[in-house]
Amino acid sequence: MGADRDRFSTATRLRALSAQAAERVYRAQGRTVRTPRKGRLTGRAALLALVLCSLVVALAYPTRQYVTQRSEIADQREQAEHARAAVERLREQRARWQDPAYVEQQARKHLHFVRPGETGYIMRDGTADVRRPRPHGPADRAWYQNLWDGVDSADRAE
Numbered sequence: 001m002g003a004d005r006d007r008f009s010t011a012t013r014l015r016a017l018s019a020q021a022a023e024r025v026y027r028a029q030g031r032t033v034r035t036p037r038k039g040r041l042t043g044r045a046a047l048l049a050l051v052l053c054s055l056v057v058a059l060a061y062p063t064r065q066y067v068t069q070r071s072e073i074a075d076q077r078e079q080a081e082h083a084r085a086a087v088e089r090l091r092e093q094r095a096r097w098q099d100p101a102y103v104e105q106q107a108r109k110h111l112h113f114v115r116p117g118e119t120g121y122i123m124r125d126g127t128a129d130v131r132r133p134r135p136h137g138p139a140d141r142a143w144y145q146n147l148w149d150g151v152d153s154a155d156r157a158e
Helices: 002-007 008-027 043-097 100-110 141-158
Strands: 119-122 128-131
Touching: 043 100
Parallel strands: none
Antiparallel strands: 119 128
């Protein structure tokens, strides 16, 4: 018993004595004894907190990897969809090139091909114009010639 007394501090012994005295007073009055709750963390709660923290740390990296991989999978699916659309456009273009009328249209547009009997012109802005032989009229002349002819005809009318 003497060893137990040496092990506890005086403050601890005083608290125990006051608790015992309060308990006797409450029993004498017929009331139940209320013991104050300790604000300290119990061993079980500390162990539970440690286990939860360990789980969070252990699962954080795999969860991050999972989310990253799902994002990469979504990006790959989107790229595959774009590739499918490009393949479809190329198939349509290949089908158009099988049509002789389309080939002729592209040759006239890009290579400035003309048929026999047609006259091809290349304008200064790089565009091509194909004229078929027909009688000369105002549409076949330059705009300034039509303007000058209009001024001359207005002068003659007076």
